Amino acid sequence: MLSPFLQERYSRLFPSEVIEGLTRPVKQAIRVNTIRADPGALIKRLRAKGFRLSRVPWTEYGYSVEKEPFSIGATTEYLLGYYFLQDPASMHACEVLDPKEDELVLDMAAAPGGKTTYLAQRMGNRGAVVALELNRERIRSLRSNVTRLGLENVIGVRMDALRVGELKLQFDRVLLDAPCTGTGTLPKSPQAGQKGPEDVERCTRLQAQLLEKACSVLRPKGLLLYSTCSVLPEEDELMVQWALDSLPLRLEKVEHGEPALAECYGQRLRPEMKRARRFYPHLHGTQGFFMALMRKG
Ligand SMILES: C[S@@+](CC[C@H](N)C(=O)[O-])C[C@H]1O[C@@H](n2cnc3c(N)ncnc32)[C@H](O)[C@@H]1O
CATH class of the missing domain: 3.40.50.150 (Vaccinia Virus protein VP39)
Incomplete structure (x- = not known):
């Protein structure tokens, strides 16, 4: 590899834990686009569709995708520009x-x-x-x-x-x-x-x-x-x-x-x-x- x-x-x-980490996939994350969407309302909508999201505490609008029933890049909300994968x-x-x-x-x-x-x-x-x-x-x-x-x-x-x-x-x-x-x-x-x-x-x-x-x-x-x-x-x-x-x-x-x-x-x-x-x-x-x-x- x-x-x-x-x-x-x-x-x-x-050290070895750094090298191991660098070769393991990381969770996807989304950034709420506040120009198009209210963060609270968007997260509620995505949760209702079965996505499990958790706040990334040291970012302002970032959420980790913990569970996705289908690709988080294939929702209507994504196409509407309510969030960006980042x-x-x-x-x-x-x-x-x-x-x-x-x-x-x-x-x-x-x-x-x-x-x-x-x-x-x-x-x-x-x-x-x-x-x-x-x-x-x-x-x-x-x-x-x-x-x-x-x-x-x-x-x-x-x-x-x-x-x-x-x-x-x-x-x-x-x-x-x-x-x-x-x-x-x-x-x-x-x-x-x-x-x-x-x-x-x-x-x-x-x-x-x-x-x-x-x-x-x-x-x-x-x-x-x-x-x-x-x-x-x-x-x-x-x-x-x-x-x-x-x-x-x-x-x-x-x-x-x-x-x-x-x-x-x-x-x-x-x-x-x-x-x-x-x-x-x-x-x-x-x-x-x-x-x-x-x-x-
Ligand atoms: C690390 S990526 C940028 C990612 C981007 N900042 C983002 O957050 O989506 C670096 C980009 O620089 C572009 N690039 C490479 N050399 C360049 C140059 N001389 N002038 C302008 N862009 C260049 C590459 O095509 C590539 O898209």
Whole structure:
């Protein structure tokens, strides 16, 4: 299931319970779309259809699916845009970035739009979320999700986020949910288990370039949320360490989740790295996920 490269990395980095957790499927979760539905009324409707749902306490609108009589993605309520299927850690990234109504927000790697649509929802259909996506098929799925969820404050643009400077805009908040190896999502994407050093190198090169662009279009004192669904420190702590060393950014604290690694591969990281957070299946019931909140200037 795991490439020799990942086996070697994981055994150096993690105890066995972490590795076991990363290879076991996690529960599905939904995020109530408050633009279209009232959370209490929706949960009542879904329970009446036989779904068993439980609140994810550290998210605002997240519910784990404990039992489904049929697929939770095949209900009328889903088609009506009353909720979105989303991992709770991914929901939480948007809660941590916490965009305000009337702000200008950038999502640099947006499709299929789980985070874009939650940012737009949290902004109450006000302000604007500029959602960039390079892949033509994937931006279609973003646009259809935006429409289904009834959001009118999202501008989906098919473009390379490395060219974001050409938009000549400065953003109040930026989300960089970076293209990554996906090593935190093995049960859902088994191909992520086959990644080798060349994949990590390709991803980290792009991540550093995207971080630099993100910082360049962020207004002074603006907030940048960097996240990945990878558990490899090369894409997480070491990437943030590079950003803090090279760009005018400082780390802000994230409340929930496990503090990020203090050291890896025998290297001690900056002491403030613990403000960034990791999410693990065996502890949080989520996919493997990393997030770091940084302020410019
Ligand atoms: C981790 S996924 C994003 C998931 C999304 N944020 C969500 O929550 O639904 C990363 C996305 O970045 C896109 N991508 C890769 N390179 C890009 C680039 N240079 N510019 C814009 N998007 C890019 C990929 O096609 C992929 O859809």
